[in-house]
Amino acid sequence: MKIFPVAGGVHLDYRKELTRDLEIVVMPLPRMLCVPLHQHVGTPAEPVVVSGQPVKKGQLLAAAGPGAVSAPIHSPTSGHIVDIVNYLAPHPSGLTQKTILLRTDGKDQWGELPAPIADPFTATPREIAARVASAGIVGLGGAAFPSALKLNLRTGHTLDMLLLNGAECEPYLTCDDRVMQECAAEVVNGARIMAHALSTSCIKLAIEENKPQAIKIMTEAGKPFGIQVIGVPVRYPMGSAHHLVKAVTGRETPAHGRTASVGVLVHNVGTARAVDHAIRLGRPLISRVITVSGGAMNRGVNIDVPLGTLVSDLVAFCGGFKNGTMPYRIISGGPMMGHMLPGLDVPVVKGTCGILALTAEETNEQPAGPCIRCGACVTACPSGLLPLSMAAYIIHEDMAGAAREGVEDCISCGSCSYICPSHIPLMHYFEYANGRLRALDRERRKHEKIKTLTEARQARLERIAAARREPRHTVTPSAVMVTPPATPPATPPTGEIKASA
Amino acid sequence: MLLAIGSLAAIGATLGAILGVASRYLAVEGNPLEAELLELLPGSQCGQCGYVGCGQAAVALAKGEAAVTSCRPGGKAVAEKLAKKLGVTIDLSQHQDAVQQVAFINEDLCIGCLRCANECSSDAIVGGPKQLHTVIADHCHGCRHCFEICPTEAITMHLVPITVHDWHWHKPKTTRRH
Amino acid sequence: MNVSQSDRRGPFTHAPNSVRQTMLLVVLALVPATVFNGWLFGWPAIFLFALTVGACLAVEAGCLKLQGKPVIATLNDGSALLTGWLLAMSLPPWAPWWIAALGAVFAICLTKHLYGGLGQNVFNPAMVARVALLVSFPVVMTAFVPPHPLFTSGAPGFLESLRITFAGGFNLDTMSAASALGFIKTELSRGIPVSQSMTQAPSFLNMVSGFHTGSFGETSAWLILPGGLYLLWRRVISWHIPVALMGTLFAAGTLFHAIAPDRFISGPYHLISGATMLGAFFIATDYVTSPVSKSGQLVFGVGCGLLTWIIRTFAGYPEGMAFAILLMNAMAPLIDHHFRPRTFGRTRKGEPLPLKPLAGRRSL
Numbered sequence A: 001m002k003i004f005p006v007a008g009g010v011h012l013d014y015r016k017e018l019t020r021d022l023e024i025v026v027m028p029l030p031r032m033l034c035v036p037l038h039q040h041v042g043t044p045a046e047p048v049v050v051s052g053q054p055v056k057k058g059q060l061l062a063a064a065g066p067g068a069v070s071a072p073i074h075s076p077t078s079g080h081i082v083d084i085v086n087y088l089a090p091h092p093s094g095l096t097q098k099t100i101l102l103r104t105d106g107k108d109q110w111g112e113l114p115a116p117i118a119d120p121f122t123a124t125p126r127e128i129a130a131r132v133a134s135a136g137i138v139g140l141g142g143a144a145f146p147s148a149l150k151l152n153l154r155t156g157h158t159l160d161m162l163l164l165n166g167a168e169c170e171p172y173l174t175c176d177d178r179v180m181q182e183c184a185a186e187v188v189n190g191a192r193i194m195a196h197a198l199s200t201s202c203i204k205l206a207i208e209e210n211k212p213q214a215i216k217i218m219t220e221a222g223k224p225f226g227i228q229v230i231g232v233p234v235r236y237p238m239g240s241a242h243h244l245v246k247a248v249t250g251r252e253t254p255a256h257g258r259t260a261s262v263g264v265l266v267h268n269v270g271t272a273r274a275v276d277h278a279i280r281l282g283r284p285l286i287s288r289v290i291t292v293s294g295g296a297m298n299r300g301v302n303i304d305v306p307l308g309t310l311v312s313d314l315v316a317f318c319g320g321f322k323n324g325t326m327p328y329r330i331i332s333g334g335p336m337m338g339h340m341l342p343g344l345d346v347p348v349v350k351g352t353c354g355i356l357a358l359t360a361e362e363t364n365e366q367p368a369g370p371c372i373r374c375g376a377c378v379t380a381c382p383s384g385l386l387p388l389s390m391a392a393y394i395i396h397e398d399m400a401g402a403a404r405e406g407v408e409d410c411i412s413c414g415s416c417s418y419i420c421p422s423h424i425p426l427m428h429y430f431e432y433a434n435g436r437l438r439a440l441d442r443e444r445r446k447h448e449k450i451k452t453l454t455e456a457r458q459a460r461l462e463r464i465a466a467a468r469r470e471p472r473h474t475v476t477p478s479a480v481m482v483t484p485p486a487t488p489p490a491t492p493p494t495g496e497i498k499a500s501a
Numbered sequence B: 001m002l003l004a005i006g007s008l009a010a011i012g013a014t015l016g017a018i019l020g021v022a023s024r025y026l027a028v029e030g031n032p033l034e035a036e037l038l039e040l041l042p043g044s045q046c047g048q049c050g051y052v053g054c055g056q057a058a059v060a061l062a063k064g065e066a067a068v069t070s071c072r073p074g075g076k077a078v079a080e081k082l083a084k085k086l087g088v089t090i091d092l093s094q095h096q097d098a099v100q101q102v103a104f105i106n107e108d109l110c111i112g113c114l115r116c117a118n119e120c121s122s123d124a125i126v127g128g129p130k131q132l133h134t135v136i137a138d139h140c141h142g143c144r145h146c147f148e149i150c151p152t153e154a155i156t157m158h159l160v161p162i163t164v165h166d167w168h169w170h171k172p173k174t175t176r177r178h
Numbered sequence C: 001m002n003v004s005q006s007d008r009r010g011p012f013t014h015a016p017n018s019v020r021q022t023m024l025l026v027v028l029a030l031v032p033a034t035v036f037n038g039w040l041f042g043w044p045a046i047f048l049f050a051l052t053v054g055a056c057l058a059v060e061a062g063c064l065k066l067q068g069k070p071v072i073a074t075l076n077d078g079s080a081l082l083t084g085w086l087l088a089m090s091l092p093p094w095a096p097w098w099i100a101a102l103g104a105v106f107a108i109c110l111t112k113h114l115y116g117g118l119g120q121n122v123f124n125p126a127m128v129a130r131v132a133l134l135v136s137f138p139v140v141m142t143a144f145v146p147p148h149p150l151f152t153s154g155a156p157g158f159l160e161s162l163r164i165t166f167a168g169g170f171n172l173d174t175m176s177a178a179s180a181l182g183f184i185k186t187e188l189s190r191g192i193p194v195s196q197s198m199t200q201a202p203s204f205l206n207m208v209s210g211f212h213t214g215s216f217g218e219t220s221a222w223l224i225l226p227g228g229l230y231l232l233w234r235r236v237i238s239w240h241i242p243v244a245l246m247g248t249l250f251a252a253g254t255l256f257h258a259i260a261p262d263r264f265i266s267g268p269y270h271l272i273s274g275a276t277m278l279g280a281f282f283i284a285t286d287y288v289t290s291p292v293s294k295s296g297q298l299v300f301g302v303g304c305g306l307l308t309w310i311i312r313t314f315a316g317y318p319e320g321m322a323f324a325i326l327l328m329n330a331m332a333p334l335i336d337h338h339f340r341p342r343t344f345g346r347t348r349k350g351e352p353l354p355l356k357p358l359a360g361r362r363s364l
Helices: A125-134 A147-154 A175-182 A184-197 A212-225 A241-249 A269-281 A311-317 A376-380 A387-395 A399-405 A415-419 A426-469 A477-481 B002-025 B032-040 B054-063 B075-086 B115-119 B145-149 C019-067 C071-075 C079-089 C097-115 C125-136 C158-166 C180-189 C194-200 C204-209 C221-233 C240-259 C267-272 C276-283 C294-314 C321-338
Strands: A024-026 A032-036 A060-063 A079-088 A096-104 A161-166 A203-208 A228-232 A264-268 A287-293 A301-306 A329-332 A354-358 B101-105 B155-159
Touching (some): A032 A079, A125 A184, A161 A184, A161 A269, A175 A212, A184 A269, A203 A212, A212 A228, A228 A241, A264 A269, A387 A399, A415 A426, B032 B075, C019 C079, C019 C097, C019 C158, C019 C276, C079 C097, C097 C125, C125 C321, C180 C194, C204 C221, C204 C267, C240 C294, C267 C276, C276 C294
Parallel strands (some): A161 A264
Antiparallel strands (some): A032 A096, A287 A301, A329 A354
8 A cells, every 4th residue: 555755744752552552441430420511613512401300321411502513412321410510621721611510320321312223324324424413423533523514524525535543643542542453343334334424435544553453453354344454654643634644545635625625534433433333322422432641640541431521530540640649741632732631620521532641751841942943843844834933923923924924724733842952832832823813813803793883884874864854755763773683693613624633 | 526426416316306206196195094094993983092983093093192002892903903004013912902891781670761772883782662672792892882871770791701612822931041 | 620721732742852962963973073183283273172162152151141141051052062163173273362262252242142142143153253264364264284193293292282372373384284275276376277286286085084284173074974974864964955065066066177177176076175074064054044944955055065166166265165155044044935845735836725626536
């Protein structure tokens, strides 16, 4: 299999041996689950349960919110709803979000599930997509984009390949590796169902070559169904959807585009497994496999966790932190693209792929020095940008300059920050710039809207004044004045299919 | 010597003539800057800058009497554009956006007098006479005019909370070591 | 709830590299040539080397102190050490002490700190110092001596060496000699064709092994080349600048030598003479003053090679590497602006890639 060259990237110290050989264990049910309503890209889900209501495992807790992009939330176990409150989000901002507090009863009783689709290969793509949507499945690689919407991209795009992403290029994380080794049949089945829903027969599975076991097992499991397993070079960020498609097919996704525009749909292997559960068993997405690892964690695990489990419960299950002290950094996700958690009392959500407790030596953080223009960031950038000059613009608050340099094409992979000998937080600068650019854009749009409204009002007032001056036309002021503008439909937030690294 | 004086004089005369002609034929009527600045301002005539409306603010800005940061609803976005247009450099890294506020009508106190709706420059308040009014938050730019005019104090100004969705990273605080 | 604002965006892992490590690797690559040439040119050269490096560190410390920046922490990054080291290697081996002191001021104070310190300078500090000294003190700066290896007869003793460096120098008329390039240039100006003067110039073997007249650190190509290859192997530098520079110099030299051997020096001779090796691997590749993209580095290297050849061949100075590098340093921002990598998903012009319908794709 020919692998097409992809520019940039870095070689990382993977440290996957900490958890690579550990079988997936199942998390014992905690007493309390905190299930946020916003675990996906798009609008938050809207609760359909009330305080005190008993719920069964798999029961709908919150329906998909308004707008095209959203996903429903289901109960991870049986118990009763304590309350729906604003609770700390697993997000670096330290902000809160609407969260359903669920007291578990320990019985773990399934509620009534939708009937399995007996033969998914005779079902219509629409039925499958609808089931995937109602099961609340989102991209489990970390992007948390509703999967059904991706399946619906079959209309409007010519798709000829389903590419399963098993690259798992982030250090430490081994959950996809374990899922492929232990649940190969489920992954294969889910992939076949998705391919059927996309009306394509070509399924490929890309795995980084540092996972020989997974490659071997998946090759065997996929052989009867013509699923081709491709070992891709071990180089971060190989798991970025756009770069993986380029490496496997040689097709380059245009800027601002989706991989679907070059005929390929990328799904994470964990997502394929979730689709299998939803179609074959009728089960919604209520738990996921994550990796708990890091040098400051007493015991690393690959673990199947009910969504809403608090990180503190998870840490307790893993024997706490080494030396009983708080680690230097607690990260959700991988160390490259993951982010710090605002505390331990935050829930695991659909997009969480790992919880890492890192020591200061592992993070190797140093104060930033001056840029020596070594160009290491330029060589490392998989997007072909000049990180050093973008950062120079951003340091001087010139967002327009940074945008000209292409900061909006940054995929936030962090390769530049990783390689910078001066430890300049380049990726942080770019996230700041992109956040500012988005905020400026929002402000600009609001001002434009208000400006049009104001001008319309001015024109109307002038018309009224003119009508008063001319008594022949009897226009009552009130008839002209009260024109309640209809509330415009909420613009759906444009979700991005980001790198599911 | 004479050649040098002569050639310099000739150059001076030619350039002077070109400038003279240019000033006559390329002259600009009025002050285009004011119009361009007005275009950049929100245009909601809220008066929070201390001037009657955006037109007067634009005049003051063109004269250099008003600071580019004086437009509160415009925030950083407008300040940056004004600064670029006027060619002034401002450090906005410390500039805190005026926290966005929107009006909110307490329906228990509203008597449906329509004064606020008449005052609102962006038609963000809807409602008929003797009926409850309500604010379309998306259209409200927080000028506080309705808040001030309401006879029953039914209107309060609410902060627009930052959500996880709107939040973005701050600029890295690096202790640069040179 | 323990709410704490996280102050840091990732990544939460970092390559085990640092500015200091990079600088020290370059210094390490220079050590063999330095030690050998220290032996080759004797005590005066060793004194000059120590003085230059010491003066650069002292000037750096002084500048940092004046600016209120941390002194020890910055000295630790090794950049001043490297600048001093490279400057010393490009000076005539028996130059007097004040050349070292003045060179340090030119390099560190005027070229680096006045532009804002490490990473901010437009020109390579060592080369600015070398050129400034060359045009200010042409006699002293071209007073090269033939090798006087330590502990051989004719080598100045320790005390005599102190006198050479600190008091009065040496007898220019009896001791000094021209460098190979200088000799050929002088002979050419006297009407003696290059092909003839090259036979009297140091042999190819002597040129490579370092046994010829030249700057302190530039003569022994056989030790500088492995140093450069070591840097390539450790990925401190990439091949683009050295290969483009030496390739251009070699190509131009060979081509014109083939056309008119009486007028032009041959390509291989260009590569082993003067500052070619040191310049190509250690000076033109200076991070701060060279372009950051690979395509830009190729352009930069070609420019340096071509200018070096032009200056060596047509200008008044026999050696042009320093001038060529400085001229290209000035071009580096322009090169950076125009030669940049292609953004993923975009054309070279920056437009999103056009969508090509792929053959054999079904439309749904």
